Amino acid sequence: MNKKILILNGSPRQKGNSAVLAERVAAGGRETGAEVESIYLHGLDIHPCDACDACAETEGVCIIKDDMQPLYPKILQADAIVFSSPVYWFTISAQLKLCIDRWYGLQAPGWKEMAGKQAGIVLTYGDADLVSSGGINAIHTFESMCRFLRMEIVGIVHGTAGDIGDVEKQPELLQKAYQLGQRLGENKEKK
Numbered sequence: 001m002n003k004k005i006l007i008l009n010g011s012p013r014q015k016g017n018s019a020v021l022a023e024r025v026a027a028g029g030r031e032t033g034a035e036v037e038s039i040y041l042h043g044l045d046i047h048p049c050d051a052c053d054a055c056a057e058t059e060g061v062c063i064i065k066d067d068m069q070p071l072y073p074k075i076l077q078a079d080a081i082v083f084s085s086p087v088y089w090f091t092i093s094a095q096l097k098l099c100i101d102r103w104y105g106l107q108a109p110g111w112k113e114m115a116g117k118q119a120g121i122v123l124t125y126g127d128a129d130l131v132s133s134g135g136i137n138a139i140h141t142f143e144s145m146c147r148f149l150r151m152e153i154v155g156i157v158h159g160t161a162g163d164i165g166d167v168e169k170q171p172e173l174l175q176k177a178y179q180l181g182q183r184l185g186e187n188k189e190k191k
């Protein structure tokens with residue numbers, strides 16, 4: 001069966017650098033026959049988790065009625081999730097963080113619904129490297145999160161790109177993103 005890849009785009013720029021790389025991941029995944037869906041989180045009505053803990057009593061169903069509701073089944077059905085974000089203030093964007101915070105609702109089934117899924121990470125930043133940009137903090141966050149959720153990080157694609165279009169001048173980076181998509185789409189990784 002073909003795999004399902006869900007891409008969560010955390011940039012407000014739909015044609016920005018991380019989005020271009022995420023689209024290459026999507027293309028690589030589609031080439032393998034995977035079903036790929038991209039979600040632009042910016043502009044969706046996603047409220048912060050308010051820590052009401054109702055989800056502990058509702059078998060993991062979050063009671064906040066907003067645009068996370070149609071996202072939950074997509075997240076749960078995905079074999080692989082790609083987190084795509086610009087580095088903002090030395091970590092992931094607020095748009096992506098809001099979405100991930102709402103995964104707290106998955107606590108009721110003991111987080112096990114996420115176990116075994118694959119993850120891909122796409123990060124772009126304006127500064128020269130992973131450390132000075134703060135991209136390293138974003139990677140630590142994803143690594144901690146995936147360890148906790150028992151998700152496997154298949155690949156991390158990151159690079160310097162400030163203005164829109166900068167990433168298009170970096171064929172190696174585009175190629176790495178495409179190859180990440182191919183790896184995520186490969187059927188042998190299917191649970």
Ligand SMILES: Cc1cc2nc3c(=O)[nH]c(=O)nc-3n(C[C@H](O)[C@H](O)[C@H](O)COP(=O)(O)O)c2cc1C
Nearest residue numbers: 011016017018086087088089090125126127133161
């Ligand atoms: C609000 C804001 C905060 C930013 N913070 C950082 C930062 O901490 N480190 C960095 O290297 N670049 C930072 N940047 C630059 C972006 O990470 C960079 O332009 C990135 O490629 C944008 O990706 P996008 O085109 O996908 O939105 C920031 C940009 C904005 C708008």
